[in-house]
Amino acid sequence: MSEPTSATPAPKRVRVHHLREAKERGERITMLTAYDAPTAQIFDEAGTEVLLVGDSMGNALYGHATTLPVTVEDVLRHTQAVVGATRRALVVADLPFGSYEASPAHAHATGVRMLKEAGAHAVKLEGGRHVAEHVRLLTSTGIPVMGHLGFTPQSENALGGKRVQGRGQDAAERLTEDALALQEAGAFAIVLEMVPAPLAAQVTEVLAVPTIGIGAGPDCDGQVLVWMDMAGLGTWSPRFAKKYADVGAVLSAAARAYNDEVRSGAFPTAEHSFTD
Ligand code: KIV
Numbered sequence: 001m002s003e004p005t006s007a008t009p010a011p012k013r014v015r016v017h018h019l020r021e022a023k024e025r026g027e028r029i030t031m032l033t034a035y036d037a038p039t040a041q042i043f044d045e046a047g048t049e050v051l052l053v054g055d056s057m058g059n060a061l062y063g064h065a066t067t068l069p070v071t072v073e074d075v076l077r078h079t080q081a082v083v084g085a086t087r088r089a090l091v092v093a094d095l096p097f098g099s100y101e102a103s104p105a106h107a108h109a110t111g112v113r114m115l116k117e118a119g120a121h122a123v124k125l126e127g128g129r130h131v132a133e134h135v136r137l138l139t140s141t142g143i144p145v146m147g148h149l150g151f152t153p154q155s156e157n158a159l160g161g162k163r164v165q166g167r168g169q170d171a172a173e174r175l176t177e178d179a180l181a182l183q184e185a186g187a188f189a190i191v192l193e194m195v196p197a198p199l200a201a202q203v204t205e206v207l208a209v210p211t212i213g214i215g216a217g218p219d220c221d222g223q224v225l226v227w228m229d230m231a232g233l234g235t236w237s238p239r240f241a242k243k244y245a246d247v248g249a250v251l252s253a254a255a256r257a258y259n260d261e262v263r264s265g266a267f268p269t270a271e272h273s274f275t276d
Contacts, residue, residue: 029222128178
């Protein structure tokens with residue numbers, strides 16, 4: 001990884017208004033999750049516009065069955081690492097389950113911690129109309145908010161598992177109304193997760209703010225994936241994720257080669273030793 005030096009001019013940080021302008025110009029927005037400094041630096045230098053310190057860390061990083069055990073402290077710690085390693089990407093910290101739902105003031109208190117203690121540039125929370133007032137308070141006090149509709153993993157128990165949302169006329173109308181309510185409350189973008197592609201296209205059309213799809217078809221204004229699903233690390237790969245690499249296989253081969261060379265004495269050589 002390259003070390004940024006004082007001679008390298010800092011790239012301009014992506015701001016929330018840039019995402020709206022990208023939508024107006026018809027330019028697609030790229031977003032990936034990131035949880036640590038080395039991968040955040042790689043994704044930032046690759047030009048990914050938005051890095052989400054997602055509560056998907058519960059599954060992807062910590063091996064839990066759901067996102068529910070993730071704490072505010074977990075997100076703060078990982079967000080600090082990601083912010084510190086990036087120069088251009090907009091870093092969004094997820095508000096984890098139990099840290100915002102009770103009231104707008106509850107959400108505000110957690111949102112403030114994400115910006116003040118971790119340096120996040122924005123927060124994301126799950127839900128529609130019932131969190132609109134939360135979004136309004138956050139945005140009116142300087143905390144940009146990304147919404148999240150469709151399959152919302154924090155409600156997995158209430159939704160009856162990982163299921164496509166918004167199927168049927170009534171559900172589609174409810175989702176569209178939720179999206180409009182979040183936009184009206186000040187959300188700068190809305191994630192649509194596991195939503196039929198035609199509905200995602202329709203919501204994208206009616207909103208002025210960008211939609212970011214995950215399992216929501218090709219017509220959203222941007223796309224997001226959990227980076228391990230995109231890079232082929234881990235055992236679970238959802239149908240909507242495309243694998244752009246096989247990082248798991250590369251790491252496994254490296255570990256096997258290292259083990260073999262340590263056992264055979266081929267590593268370390270003089271090249272890797274201090275001889276005086
Ligand atoms: O936590 C997360 O990574 C997310 C994305 C899947 C949108 O919410």
